[in-house]
Amino acid sequence: MLLGKVKGNIISTRKHERLVGYKLLIVEPYYGNKKDTLIAADRLGAGLGELVLLSQGSPALKALDNDVPIDAVVVGIVDSEPDKG
16 A cells, blocks of 8 residues: 555546546655656545555555556545654
C-alpha cells in the first residue's frame, strides 16, 4: 500500500472499455520521492488535495470487480494527515 496526495485529474475521452466509470487521478507519494507520481483509478470520489491509500500491481486488481487494465487503484480516503515526524 502507498499513501499519496491527489494532485490532479486525467481527462480521457477515449479509453479502454473496462475503464469506463473510473476517475483517473494524478497522485504524488506522501513519503519518499515526489517525482514518483502515478496515475490511479478511483471509484470512491477522492478530490484534489485529499490524502488517499493506494494499492498497486496485482493486489490492485483484487480491489476491483472486473479485469481492469490498471497499475494502481484508490482503496481509501484518509480522514486526517499523519505525523511526518
